[in-house]
Amino acid sequence: MKIFKLSRNDTILMLGFAIAILLMPIWLQPIGAAYPDLLQKFAIFGLFAIGFNILFGLTGYLSFGHAVFLGIGSYTTVWTFKLLSMNVVPAVIFGTLLAGLFAVVIGYVSLRRTGIYFSILTLAFAQMSYNLAYSVLTPITNGETGLRVLRDDPRVLDGLFGVVQEGSPVGNFFGINMQGYPGFYFCAVVLIIGFFISLRIFRSPFGLKLTAIKSNQNRMRYTGFNTRPYLLWAFVISGMYAGMAGSLMAVTDPLAGAERMQWTASGEVVLMTILGGVGTLIGPMLGALLIKYFENIFSAFNESALHDMFSFLPSLLENLMVTVVHPFVGDGWHLTLGTLFMVIVIFLPGGLVEGVTRLFKRRKSDGVSAKNPGPES
Amino acid sequence: MDAILLQILNGLDKGGAYALIALGLTLVFGTLGVVNFAHGALFMLGAFCAVTFQKIMTFSKQVKDESITFFDAYKEIPYLEIWFGETGTMLIDWVVPLSILLAIPVMLLIGLIMERGLIQYFYKRSHAEQILVTFGLAIVIQEIIKSFFGANPIPTPAPEIVAGSANIGALFGLSDSVVYPYWRLIYLAFAFVVIGAVFAFLQFTTFGMVVRAGMADRETVSLLGINVERRFTIVFGIAAVVAGLAGVMYTPILPPDYHIGMDFLVLSFVVVVVGGMGSLAGAVAAGFLLGILQSFASMNEIKAIFPGIDQIIIYLVAVVILLTRPRGLLGRKGVMED
Numbered sequence: 001m002k003i004f005k006l007s008r009n010d011t012i013l014m015l016g017f018a019i020a021i022l023l024m025p026i027w028l029q030p031i032g033a034a035y036p037d038l039l040q041k042f043a044i045f046g047l048f049a050i051g052f053n054i055l056f057g058l059t060g061y062l063s064f065g066h067a068v069f070l071g072i073g074s075y076t077t078v079w080t081f082k083l084l085s086m087n088v089v090p091a092v093i094f095g096t097l098l099a100g101l102f103a104v105v106i107g108y109v110s111l112r113r114t115g116i117y118f119s120i121l122t123l124a125f126a127q128m129s130y131n132l133a134y135s136v137l138t139p140i141t142n143g144e145t146g147l148r149v150l151r152d153d154p155r156v157l158d159g160l161f162g163v164v165q166e167g168s169p170v171g172n173f174f175g176i177n178m179q180g181y182p183g184f185y186f187c188a189v190v191l192i193i194g195f196f197i198s199l200r201i202f203r204s205p206f207g208l209k210l211t212a213i214k215s216n217q218n219r220m221r222y223t224g225f226n227t228r229p230y231l232l233w234a235f236v237i238s239g240m241y242a243g244m245a246g247s248l249m250a251v252t253d254p255l256a257g258a259e260r261m262q263w264t265a266s267g268e269v270v271l272m273t274i275l276g277g278v279g280t281l282i283g284p285m286l287g288a289l290l291i292k293y294f295e296n297i298f299s300a301f302n303e304s305a306l307h308d309m310f311s312f313l314p315s316l317l318e319n320l321m322v323t324v325v326h327p328f329v330g331d332g333w334h335l336t337l338g339t340l341f342m343v344i345v346i347f348l349p350g351g352l353v354e355g356v357t358r359l360f361k362r363r364k365s366d367g368v369s370a371k372n373p374g375p376e377s
Numbered sequence: 378m379d380a381i382l383l384q385i386l387n388g389l390d391k392g393g394a395y396a397l398i399a400l401g402l403t404l405v406f407g408t409l410g411v412v413n414f415a416h417g418a419l420f421m422l423g424a425f426c427a428v429t430f431q432k433i434m435t436f437s438k439q440v441k442d443e444s445i446t447f448f449d450a451y452k453e454i455p456y457l458e459i460w461f462g463e464t465g466t467m468l469i470d471w472v473v474p475l476s477i478l479l480a481i482p483v484m485l486l487i488g489l490i491m492e493r494g495l496i497q498y499f500y501k502r503s504h505a506e507q508i509l510v511t512f513g514l515a516i517v518i519q520e521i522i523k524s525f526f527g528a529n530p531i532p533t534p535a536p537e538i539v540a541g542s543a544n545i546g547a548l549f550g551l552s553d554s555v556v557y558p559y560w561r562l563i564y565l566a567f568a569f570v571v572i573g574a575v576f577a578f579l580q581f582t583t584f585g586m587v588v589r590a591g592m593a594d595r596e597t598v599s600l601l602g603i604n605v606e607r608r609f610t611i612v613f614g615i616a617a618v619v620a621g622l623a624g625v626m627y628t629p630i631l632p633p634d635y636h637i638g639m640d641f642l643v644l645s646f647v648v649v650v651v652g653g654m655g656s657l658a659g660a661v662a663a664g665f666l667l668g669i670l671q672s673f674a675s676m677n678e679i680k681a682i683f684p685g686i687d688q689i690i691i692y693l694v695a696v697v698i699l700l701t702r703p704r705g706l707l708g709r710k711g712v713m714e715d
Contacts, residue, residue, distance in 0.1 A: 062505045113699055116412055116504045120650055121699055124692035127643055136685030327524040338516030345510040
């Protein structure tokens with residue numbers, strides 16, 4: 001089929017990505033990150049960031065409210081679990097579609113403005129949803145406690161097919177429980193499909209139009225090109241990615257809470273995208289991987305672990321190091337996150353991918369200039 | 378009638394805080410062209426100036442409690458009380474108003490350091506990058522405060538004299554049911570004074586004139602040989618002081634915790650947008666307006682018709698304003714309109 005046809009480089013990229021993701025349990029072993037819970041997080045947030053990048057990376061529209069779709073995806077999934085079936089396929093589909101629906105509404109309104117106004121509009125919508133989820137919508141969202149799956153929920157479809165749940169209900173994929181490694185592989189497959197779609201979008205005329213909008217929207221308009229439908233599509237697609245990521249969160253752990261919609265959560269995905277590299281294919285995944293990995297490592301440290309770590313130093317230095325490092329780890333992980341955020345935006349706005357390419361270019365140009373010295377030398 | 382008056386009063390003190398923060402935001406945006414997401418953090422830092430000052434003032438010594446004779450009991454007596462007796466106790470009581478004296482130089486310093494250390498490198502960068510870097514800064518400031526003061530709200534009471542409530546209703550010839558805490562009235566008056574001072578400073582001093590000229594046409598002013606950038610730096614410092622003072626005085630109303638700034642920031646941005654980006658009068662007007670609107674929306678009668686309206690009213694107004702009148706209530710034509 002034509003849509004599956006890729007150029008040679010892209011095929012290599014796609015294969016490399018798929019293999020790298022599927023083999024994560026093996027190559028992450030040495031750095032102690034190869035346990036299912038964390039791997040699931042990698043895949044889920046990777047998907048979230050890849051979707052966010054379709055909007056921010058291609059069109060340059062900075063949304064500060066993308067976590068709303070994450071929350072909607074989670075809530076819908078849990079409700080599908082409660083009402084229809086513990087099978088994850090309808091749950092993910094419904095979660096994605098409903099998030100898409102909300103994205104149409106929010107996007108239609110927000111995209112009437114550009115720049116900082118767009119950011120504030122999306123932020124306003126996010127805050128509204130968050131506040132409502134906590135207050136009036138409590139019958140749907142179960143407020144602060146969070147929505148969870150119960151044993152005696154109706155589950156119409158399961159009842160119809162005579163599927164019986166034993167113990168506390170968990171999501172399943174036609175009988176395979178979505179916890180531990182099976183859960184990770186399910187997320188990984190969804191992630192790979194998501195990456196493939198994002199690759200197709202980047203290489204398509206549609207993606208080209210989005211990039212053109214980013215570089216100069218006015219010029220596009222002057223040539224008689226209506227940019228709005230394209231922007232809306234980009235917004236909806238990235239919203240659906242976020243919804244899907246939210247669904248997967250609920251699939252691997254069937255509960256949903258309003259804090260997923262808070263604007264700090266939206267900020268986190270922005271950071272992931274920027275850290276990896278805005279507008280690059282692989283960057284967002286890289287950013288998500290790094291942030292979730294370091295979050296995991298850093299939050300685990302406590303004071304005694306730090307003392308162990310620096311125990312090779314003389315005791316005065318050891319205490320000094322512990323006092324310096326201590327605010328950054330454990331509960332203070334957000335401090336590291338904020339610092340990282342600033343450092344990246346200040347020194348490397350293109351993210352890690354840009355950093356690496358710059359490094360390679362310099363090496364290459366160094367090599368070239370060494371071989372054929374320029375006329376001035 | 379009583380209820381309406383009460384709601385207006387309720388809205389005004391919150392509106393005062395919104396207006397003060399929004400004023401600083403607009404000032405910074407109008408002069409430096411920078412969208413500062415760390416402005417809420419400055420409000421929070423101001424509040425924690427008061428907390429720190431309170432900590433310093435109540436620095437205590439353990440003294441044996443003579444009134445208990447069964448066992449050795451100790452009580453903490455602040456040094457100030459030991460040294461100055463009655464005067465010391467009074468000083469501790471007046472800690473919040475007094476900490477204004479501490480907050481002004483501290484906030485000015487923080488503002489100047491922030492501007493010279495970080496913001497000045499972002500004049501020419503895109504708004505998205507400005508938002509991101511200041512957002513990161515806000516997180517950093519917030520977390521530093523959290524690691525020093527913990528995550529719980531810290532009560533900082535107002536002086537005892539103004540702890541009660543004023544009977545506003547009797548003043549206007551209405552029933553006695555309209556009572557209102559003194560401190561909130563003070564906050565309101567304080568907000569008006571600070572706003573008035575900022576406007577007077579901009580309107581009646583040479584410095585203010587140059588700043589206004591720079592806001593209107595930066596290039597021409599710098600062509601006249603005036604160092605606009607340095608003045609704008611000072612304006613950033615002033616904005617920081619205004620936000621800080623708003624924070625100091627707000628502590629008796631709402632015990633500060635580390636994310637108080639973020640809560641106010643999002644709303645203040647909405648206020649700025651509603652008032653009109655770059656319009657100082659708009660920011661102040663919208664601040665009070667939205668404060669009052671919010672307190673009306675939280676009336677039970679209104680909530681019975683539109684449940685949950687109090688949670689979203691401000692955002693709803695912002696969405697409507699942005700879609701129908703993008704330059705805001707009092708914004709100038711053509712300033713950041715698209």
